[in-house]
Amino acid sequence: MDFGISEKMQIITRMIDEFVRKELIPLEPVVLTRGFRACIPELEKKRRLVRQMELWAPNHPVEYGGMGLNLKEHALVSECLGRSILGHYVFGCQAPDAGNIEILHLFGTPEQKEQWLRPLVAGQFRSCFSMTEVEMPGSNPVMMDATAVKDGGDYVINGQKWCTSSSDGARVAIVMAITNPDAPVHQRASMIIVPTDTPGFNPVRNIPVMGEAGEDYFGHGEILYQNCRAPQSNLLGPEGGAFAIAQERLGPGRIHHCMRWIGICNRCFDLMCQRAVTRPIAPGKTLSHKQIIQAWIAECAADILAARLMVLYAADRIDAVGAKSARAEISMIKYVVANTMMKVIDRALQVHGGLGMTDDTIIAWLYRHERASRIYDGADEVHKMAVAKQILQKYARNPVK
Numbered sequence: 001m002d003f004g005i006s007e008k009m010q011i012i013t014r015m016i017d018e019f020v021r022k023e024l025i026p027l028e029p030v031v032l033t034r035g036f037r038a039c040i041p042e043l044e045k046k047r048r049l050v051r052q053m054e055l056w057a058p059n060h061p062v063e064y065g066g067m068g069l070n071l072k073e074h075a076l077v078s079e080c081l082g083r084s085i086l087g088h089y090v091f092g093c094q095a096p097d098a099g100n101i102e103i104l105h106l107f108g109t110p111e112q113k114e115q116w117l118r119p120l121v122a123g124q125f126r127s128c129f130s131m132t133e134v135e136m137p138g139s140n141p142v143m144m145d146a147t148a149v150k151d152g153g154d155y156v157i158n159g160q161k162w163c164t165s166s167s168d169g170a171r172v173a174i175v176m177a178i179t180n181p182d183a184p185v186h187q188r189a190s191m192i193i194v195p196t197d198t199p200g201f202n203p204v205r206n207i208p209v210m211g212e213a214g215e216d217y218f219g220h221g222e223i224l225y226q227n228c229r230a231p232q233s234n235l236l237g238p239e240g241g242a243f244a245i246a247q248e249r250l251g252p253g254r255i256h257h258c259m260r261w262i263g264i265c266n267r268c269f270d271l272m273c274q275r276a277v278t279r280p281i282a283p284g285k286t287l288s289h290k291q292i293i294q295a296w297i298a299e300c301a302a303d304i305l306a307a308r309l310m311v312l313y314a315a316d317r318i319d320a321v322g323a324k325s326a327r328a329e330i331s332m333i334k335y336v337v338a339n340t341m342m343k344v345i346d347r348a349l350q351v352h353g354g355l356g357m358t359d360d361t362i363i364a365w366l367y368r369h370e371r372a373s374r375i376y377d378g379a380d381e382v383h384k385m386a387v388a389k390q391i392l393q394k395y396a397r398n399p400v401k
């Protein structure tokens, strides 16, 4: 595997690093104090600068206004952007829009692409993805209660969804619901595009997460679909195809997430080291003189490097053999990188002492919000089980002598 970075990517990542440092990191405390919605005009100004620099929507197709970077190239971008909690949003490649854009591009009809994909890539509005339900296990989503029943030319959707990230303020949702209850389990659900101003799309609340209700892009919504009608032309992909499409959404999406998490690791690591060399702990001594702190720093440096190389390797495997054949590598990075990130955030917080618990640095916010990384897009346990199954199958087939 080639770890070299092309000249083009060196230039792009340098430009992004500088922009994140100068324009976004100073804006974070403002957004966190005043709230996301109040800062949208300021964030739009930054987005205009990104467009002027021709760095808008790095991972999205060129024909829809993106830069068309491949997976490994976008992984490097995602790492740079992950340093700021505003990075992906300001560069137009934020979740959950990025995944929705991907599946609209792969499975959308020409009309759906014009109506939804093009403006989403342009950042004219936002979208959300509504799969997880209150009463059913998200880890086993074939157990789904929401239904979409044909009536005239429409689907009539009923169900209670939650953890629908960024639904507050989104113009459109991609909803998963059962359309074919008698089909084999993995062919029962479909994806349907539902504008959020449709009667029957009823937001219940922004769910408080670790003490914060959040709002707008930073919110996680609970939504009651009550006789919510969407035209049958809003079906995305084939009827009964939701699980197959969801798999398409999750493979490359995990590379993006994991590299964003590496960016978070880098940010926290910098903060930790900077604090260690400046915080006096005894006359003439800073925290950096203490061996236990040195050990944490050495461990974190190695853990981050190992996690980063694993993600780049997984991206390389996806490019070489496709996401399906790289399933194990994709699952492995999901739990390895999420846990590495949580360890690095925790160590950085600890080194900051009381300051680490306050919102005077970004660390406490990351500690609260990124804990979900071990749960969404497949909980640790689910990925570990999948990896172990694949490994053990080989031993069952070909006993080691």
Ligand SMILES: Cc1cc2nc3c(=O)[nH]c(=O)nc-3n(C[C@H](O)[C@H](O)[C@H](O)COP(=O)(O)OP(=O)(O)OC[C@H]3O[C@@H](n4cnc5c(N)ncnc54)[C@H](O)[C@@H]3O)c2cc1C
Pocket (backbone or CB within 6 Å): 096, 129, 130, 131, 132, 136, 137, 138, 139, 140, 162, 163, 164, 165, 166, 209, 220, 372, 375, 376, 377, 378, 379, 380, 381, 382, 385
């Ligand atoms: C911040 C956040 C954002 C989210 N955003 C979205 C979104 O935008 N759209 C959306 O649809 N959903 C979203 N989700 C939901 C997320 O995908 C689900 O929480 C996740 O799939 C787990 O489902 P669950 O919460 O129902 O947990 P459950 O399925 O009830 O599982 C609970 C726990 O059981 C354990 N477990 C599960 N299966 C197994 C197993 N086979 N073996 C051993 N242990 C197991 C795991 O530890 C797991 O954490 C989000 C969640 C969070 C926290």
